[in-house]
Amino acid sequence: MLVVDCDPQANATAGLGINPESVQKNMYDVFMSRVDGFPQVTMTGIIRQTASGVDCAPSNLDLVGAEPYLYGIASRAEVLRDALLPVKDKYDLILIDTPPSMGQFVINGLFAADRIIVTLDSGSFALNGIGPLFTIFSDMKQDLGKDVRADMAILSRWGEADDKTGPLPAAGTQEKGDFISRLLAVFSPRPAPTEEEIAKGKEHEQERERLAEMLGATEKKFPLVYAVPYSPEIYEAQQKGMPISHVSPDCTAGKEYKKIADEVMKWTA
Ligand SMILES: Nc1ncnc2c1ncn2[C@@H]1O[C@H](COP(=O)(O)OP(=O)(O)OP(=O)(O)O)[C@@H](O)[C@H]1O
Numbered sequence: 001m002l003v004v005d006c007d008p009q010a011n012a013t014a015g016l017g018i019n020p021e022s023v024q025k026n027m028y029d030v031f032m033s034r035v036d037g038f039p040q041v042t043m044t045g046i047i048r049q050t051a052s053g054v055d056c057a058p059s060n061l062d063l064v065g066a067e068p069y070l071y072g073i074a075s076r077a078e079v080l081r082d083a084l085l086p087v088k089d090k091y092d093l094i095l096i097d098t099p100p101s102m103g104q105f106v107i108n109g110l111f112a113a114d115r116i117i118v119t120l121d122s123g124s125f126a127l128n129g130i131g132p133l134f135t136i137f138s139d140m141k142q143d144l145g146k147d148v149r150a151d152m153a154i155l156s157r158w159g160e161a162d163d164k165t166g167p168l169p170a171a172g173t174q175e176k177g178d179f180i181s182r183l184l185a186v187f188s189p190r191p192a193p194t195e196e197e198i199a200k201g202k203e204h205e206q207e208r209e210r211l212a213e214m215l216g217a218t219e220k221k222f223p224l225v226y227a228v229p230y231s232p233e234i235y236e237a238q239q240k241g242m243p244i245s246h247v248s249p250d251c252t253a254g255k256e257y258k259k260i261a262d263e264v265m266k267w268t269a
């Protein structure tokens, strides 16, 4: 598997254990190869092996500098697709990470890709970004003749806001507790909840409703939707520079990412 980091923030690079600041040749050089007067650097010239066994075409902040040059090239949307051609058959899967805001790197990623995964933050305004994204999809069909459709949405940090109001009960799994605590609940009447507890309970309920609404709206727009629960282990994996599959596969987020990975592997069959 190959991860192509097309985001100058280089979180994919760092997440695979490569320090972006230490990177010499990177995606900047690959994109700049299409600009007159710049040296030819191929994907093979920048791809690095990482500890987890995943190959990485790294990026770093240099990449920011390539974007203005791309506007001067007629076939600017095709640079990444063309660059990947010679290495394409070496990998069962190539994952292209793009920046969060629209620009040439997103367009290059969309143009090079066979399948598209849209990641959304479960914060309240995340769905607002979907409109412009779908506009870009139809523009690409019009201007470049490429059919661009989102195959999957991933809602990340699912239920994180609820950390403040206590854990989110998972759908359909009301906690019954053990025998002793059930007995205690029957024989020792609970004290009436305080005003603070009532307010918290209300907040909790509102957040659950918001999440349910968001999930419903997302499911209307994407053929496949996964909600990845908030897990502190994700941060830990990032710090270690290893995928969650190698650090904590059994945490709640890890299990959901495994399901996603299984689904994605079906695309490669
Ligand atoms: N399920 C999760 N549980 C805990 N933390 C998460 C989870 N998903 C993402 N995060 C954390 O949230 C932050 C943003 O995650 P995201 O996947 O959007 O990363 P990003 O690609 O760096 O952000 P972006 O490209 O949107 O700027 C990261 O620091 C990541 O560690």
Ligand SMILES: [Mg+2]
Pocket (backbone or CB within 6 Å): 007, 011, 097, 098, 099, 100
């Ligand atoms: Mg990102």
